Amino acid sequence: MKDRGNITDLEAEVIYNGLCCYCGTCGAFCKEYITYENELPVTKKKCYEICGACYDFCPRRSFAPFAVERAVFGDIRSDNLLGYYRGIFTSRATEDDIRDRSQDGGFVSALLTFMLARGDIDAAVVTKATADWEPEPFIATSRADIIAAAGSKYTQCPAVEGVGDAIEGGYRSIAFVGLPCHIQGMRKVQLSKQFNVHGDRVKILIGLFCTETFETSRLRDKLMEQGVALGDVEKFNIKKGSFIVHTRAGKVLKIPIKKMRDCVREACTYCYDFAAEFADISVGSIGSEPGWSTVILRSESSEELVRSAREEGVIELKELPEERVEEVRKLASYKKHENLKNILARSEPVRVANMELEPELLDKFLLL
Numbered sequence: 268m269k270d271r272g273n274i275t276d277l278e279a280e281v282i283y284n285g286l287c288c289y290c291g292t293c294g295a296f297c298k299e300y301i302t303y304e305n306e307l308p309v310t311k312k313k314c315y316e317i318c319g320a321c322y323d324f325c326p327r328r329s330f331a332p333f334a335v336e337r338a339v340f341g342d343i344r345s346d347n348l349l350g351y352y353r354g355i356f357t358s359r360a361t362e363d364d365i366r367d368r369s370q371d372g373g374f375v376s377a378l379l380t381f382m383l384a385r386g387d388i389d390a391a392v393v394t395k396a397t398a399d400w401e402p403e404p405f406i407a408t409s410r411a412d413i414i415a416a417a418g419s420k421y422t423q424c425p426a427v428e429g430v431g432d433a434i435e436g437g438y439r440s441i442a443f444v445g446l447p448c449h450i451q452g453m454r455k456v457q458l459s460k461q462f463n464v465h466g467d468r469v470k471i472l473i474g475l476f477c478t479e480t481f482e483t484s485r486l487r488d489k490l491m492e493q494g495v496a497l498g499d500v501e502k503f504n505i506k507k508g509s510f511i512v513h514t515r516a517g518k519v520l521k522i523p524i525k526k527m528r529d530c531v532r533e534a535c536t537y538c539y540d541f542a543a544e545f546a547d548i549s550v551g552s553i554g555s556e557p558g559w560s561t562v563i564l565r566s567e568s569s570e571e572l573v574r575s576a577r578e579e580g581v582i583e584l585k586e587l588p589e590e591r592v593e594e595v596r597k598l599a600s601y602k603k604h605e606n607l608k609n610i611l612a613r614s615e616p617v618r619v620a621n622m623e624l625e626p627e628l629l630d631k632f633l634l635l
């Protein structure tokens with residue numbers, strides 16, 4: 268594997284190879300050359316440099332799960348499906364205005380407002396939707412900003428670009444909320460040995476569980492077939508095998524998730540991370556009662572933070588019973604198994620010492 272390259276190499280290996288998840292990490296720190304169009308990176312002008320930051324940061328070019336776990340958590344996972352963690356809880360915001368605007372229990376927004384009020388952070392990089400449901404990275408610096416960006420957008424935006432903007436804007440203590448692929452990109456930035464773009468100013472990474480995202484243009488067409496324009500949508504949700512669309516006029520449309528397959532971003536079919544395994548805190552709905560969020564605490568600092576938020580009355584927090592944790596594992600396992608087939612179908616033989624083997628046959632050859 269090459270260890271240096273530029274955006275042209277990324278185009279060949281990742282972008283035109285169906286692997287780009289549109290995370291925004293490549294362009295976040297190179298505004299001169301890289302921008303985003305039609306949900307992919309594009310070059311503004313030909314780059315003859317080989318500084319290689321874009322290539323080094325891209326989580327879809329390479330990602331080393333165990334090395335990241337050792338560096339961030341000090342140990343590697345004992346749970347292959349959910350990653351390294353210290354505890355799994357169910358939680359919700361105590362304040363009504365947050366719960367009303369949030370996707371599930373409002374844990375994410377409540378924690379961000381808590382950190383902002385306490386002075387732990389001076390900005391939170393979140394994802395806000397336009398009136399036409401185009402998601403955009405957004406630098407929130409007030410409680411109202413955070414609440415305005417609450418709720419899940421099931422399409423994608425280059426959220427890590429927002430981190431680049433926040434660092435450029437002089438913010439020094441930043442919280443970032445992103446999907447598992449965004450979190451992987453941010454970890455590569457923070458752990459890069461070659462480039463220092465002040466990724467250490469991002470003090471906490473909050474990851475959302477993720478099965479897949481849809482391409483905006485395909486989602487728009489799919490909803491139009493059902494007579495709903497994106498601009499008419501109040502809220503999206505995914506529950507019990509259905510993609511649920513609530514319109515501003517009060518209509519509720521339920522589309523079986525299987526019928527949404529043709530809207531899924533190709534890169535998501537090669538993704539093995541459901542539970543935002545490399546975040547400080549991961550949050551989703553599966554496993555919790557309606558109106559509550561499932562919360563996985565991974566880093567040591569996240570435990571102290573969440574305990575303080577509970578003590579200050581910002582959130583309610585209860586341990587998630589083991590049978591509910593099993594529901595989270597089941598969904599993570601489903602994603603890993605489905606997508607592993609796609610990943611292996613594209614894999615080249617791996618070299619282990621002097622052996623050259625197909626990755627799916629590695630255990631057959633090496634284990635007794």
Ligand SMILES: Cc1cc2nc3c(=O)[nH]c(=O)nc-3n(C[C@H](O)[C@H](O)[C@H](O)COP(=O)(O)OP(=O)(O)OC[C@H]3O[C@@H](n4cnc5c(N)ncnc54)[C@H](O)[C@@H]3O)c2cc1C
Pocket residue numbers: 368369370371372373374375376377393394395402416417418419420421422423424426444445446475476477478479480505550551552553560561
């Ligand atoms: C694309 C997507 C797929 C998901 N898939 C699952 C799933 O399969 N199973 C499951 O249990 N949970 C899934 N979730 C997580 C779930 O929908 C909630 O986001 C989570 O439970 C947090 O709820 P909350 O009420 O605490 O968040 P809120 O308080 O509503 O805050 C949500 C935060 O997420 C940010 N955000 C919203 N959309 C995006 C986006 N597209 N990219 C980056 N940041 C975003 C917002 O800016 C906000 O800061 C998914 C979320 C997304 C966005």
Ligand code: SF4
Pocket residue numbers: 272273274296297300301314315316317318319320321322
């Ligand atoms: S200048 Fe560096 S980061 Fe920017 S496109 Fe070229 S190689 Fe990539």
Ligand code: SF4
Pocket residue numbers: 277281282286287288289290291292293294308324325326327328452
């Ligand atoms: S860094 Fe992200 S947006 Fe850029 S090429 Fe890689 S996957 Fe795509």
Ligand code: SF4
Pocket residue numbers: 288423446447448449477478479480532534535536538539540
């Ligand atoms: S499935 Fe993976 S690649 Fe696709 S949006 Fe979710 S985390 Fe990113």
